[in-house]
Amino acid sequence: MANMSMTKTPIAEQDPKVRARNFKEVTLGYTAEQAVEEAKRCLNCKHRPCMSGCPVSVRIPEFIAQVAEGNFEEAYKIIKDTNALPAVCGRVCPQENQCEGKCVRGIKGEPVGIGRLERFCADYMADKPMNIEKPEPNGHKVAVVGAGPSSLTAAGDLAKLGYDVTVYEAFHTAGGVLMYGIPEFRLPKSIVQHEIDNLTAMGVKIMTNMVIGKVLSIDELIEMGNEAIFIGSGAGLPRFMGIEGEGLVGVYSANEYLTRINLMKAYLEDYDTPIMKSENVAVVGGGNVAMDAARSAMRLGAKKVYVVYRRSMDELPARKEEVHHAQEEGIEFLVLNNPVRIIGDENGRVCAMECVKMELGEPDASGRRRPVEIKGSEFTLEIDTAIMSIGTSPNPLIRSTTPGLSANDHGCLIVDENESTTKEGVYAGGDAVTGAATVILAMGAGKRAAAAIDKYIKSK
Template sequence: MTKQELIKERRSQDWRTELRKAHPNKERILHERTAISELPIEERITSFHEEVALGYTREEAMAEARRCLDCPTPGCVEGCPVGIHIPSFIKLIEKGEMLQALDIIRETSSLPAVCGRVCPQEKQCESQCIYTVSLKKQAVSIGNLERYVADYERLHRDRSVKPQRPSQPQRGRIAVVGSGPAGLSFATDMAKWGYDVTVYEAESQLGGVLRYGIPEFCLPNSIIEDELEKMRDLGVHFVANTIVGKTITYEDLKAQGMEGIFIATGVGVANYMGIPGEDLKGVYTASEYLAKYNLMSPEELAAELPSLRGKRVAVIGGGNTAIDAVRTAIRLDSKQAVIVYRRSEEEMPARAEEIKHAREEGTEFLTLHNPVEYLGDESGRVTAMRLQRMELGEPDESGRRRPVAIPGDIITMPIDEVIICIGYSANPLVTNSMPGLEVNKWGNIIVGDDKQTSMSDVYAGGDIVRGAATVILAMGDGRRAATAMHQRLSGRIEEGALV
């Protein structure tokens, strides 16, 4: 059965028909989007470990679900990189069947509690909602509804009941390199289909960018741990502190009987601008800054805080990582926390909700400026930065208007810390250890539509292929790679596989 046939079949179920009759569309569209409760600003700016967005109540979730018009050809599904049957799970929420709603999501997404929190729904599924496209109103809050049912299941499930799986894997051994969203998504599908899957992680803790790159006030570590527990229940094995290409090689993996390898290492090398002063003390990359504080316990943060207070912090960049970094600086009681971005705010790639939260918490936005030099004192510590004022020219290949320097218009701004968030490049360690692996000029692995690399038994996906992108796009890559590898090894395409 095709995806479209399944959507049609589910929509024609008697109870769905009755729901549409009970609340006609002309009634549904009168309701405004249900706001989500948030931690008060005075509390959130002092807490690393409390989520800002508090999630829906049952009543709020059901009210928001009632706004969904249950479209016969749902654009939201096409806008979802992993193809979740969105109206099907939303209508189950409207009916009050929360666990069944989550079952629909888990057919195609292995990380619903994560995606409900950090995916840019306004640029994906919600951008294709009929409210957005035709009614010119706020879309159904798909992300918050996904988060609600995932949280509901986490709080209410019987943890003594484990997924049914064979005592011995039915199929061969598979290796996954990296435990970020692409690797976890791939591993989940392959384990469901009977493979013996081992995930190798270079760091000491699992989760990749989810753990090291996203603060707990956006994505609590307990959410990541819960998803990992579900994967262990499926039979997935995890091996931390293991660097493929150094600790263990491709040849070692093949000698262990691995029939297929999926590379999902992400992009771990931070980019620099190549301007004077980037080597001064107090100039950090986003990855080292965020990882340091993300991994601290509340007690460790409390002990460190007195030495961090009162600093003037500049964050260079306009993506989600930059917003995470500046909001972290605020929680470290900075005197000033400012985003410096070379384009206007309209061009910022960060999620709208993240920008909103950052502004509420006291972030300053200095747009249309770009650093050209960092200045330091005699001890080699940064004290100021020189900023070139910019204006917007013609659009570049990304579709955003290109920033152009205004000659002679440079200002100097005092600063105590700089966090550079201008993107990442691929770490060549894994690719250099596999000479048969083709990469592009940026070091990203070259793959086909099926995510197969130039080595027939090696597939790749996520940021190591795309460059820095979103969690949900990485998950989509993982699922497509799983489908293709499974088809190559077994000749089958399973129902619900992402093709």
């Protein structure tokens, strides 16, 4: 029988007071009964509006129909057909702007919990033996630069077609932002590793500690017999505001802060990665990265954590669920505020941040109302740590060492609709092309690039 409830089937979560001090996963996932109950809310709409919101075209009503029947393995196979990383996407995709944003059940209530169902299917299959077949080799070799979601998707799709794929990753661990950026409490690293293991089981080779542009150039990869290259090197270069005091001890980029915690395990006692023991922390910015940095600071023992954001709560770009969780965990949102300078003590350590209040003026080029300073409204916030999370751009290393590869003014690689760059046989996608965006958009680009690379090599 259909479930006509107007709201999503609730999902279990760790208590906010407890979880604010540990790094275990916040959301615990559906049980099989809850998943079936939620799946029964789906109306199996003829025109499948939810699918139009999915950048990798998961056949959503089809997989949900299988969940409703209790056929979880079948449901998983349908998702996996077009989405290489369901356990990841079910956890971190901004579903409210994508599939769930288009779901008709959202018109008069809450949309179907598509992300929760996707996660359930992936988690259900996580401990089941997977019959991964190595595809028949087709005799062609492709190199993939970076091991984030765009590269992993491109590598997986190419391996399925029989290509001999080698992934070159700069860090000592594959996974990109999924490993070094998004914290354990939102995306357990064992889940990402499981997806990477599935790829290597398919024959994809992953070489870590390989900084392309230093150890090997793109041209050298071509000379090594790779008939095409995919660049998915992300946008890991942090931006700063350019205000006074950003060089003080106690100022981090969110990128560095989160990498120390996630990749270098600073939150575990048996690791000796240094990280500030902060009491009062200001995180500047309002995206997912800012939420992750703020919630990580709280978990490391801070007493007060502020998110300083220059627009209002309505404009916060972070996923709604993360903002809600951050509020529950005691993060204070100082919206309509902007830092003016960071103040240091006599030892060059951060002791305060001067901010100014803002109001919203006319819409800017992005369509959002422009924040305007309120003159004379400056005030001081006592802090010992400032974490700057105002965006990132692509690292210039690859473009500066690759003749023929063009980038725009923001340093993003220029590609056509097939993700083909200005250099023949070289493709690119994900944050390296779009600037900081989302996991699923990066995966969509990896998929398009793999299809285009296959066509390119076969047409030679």
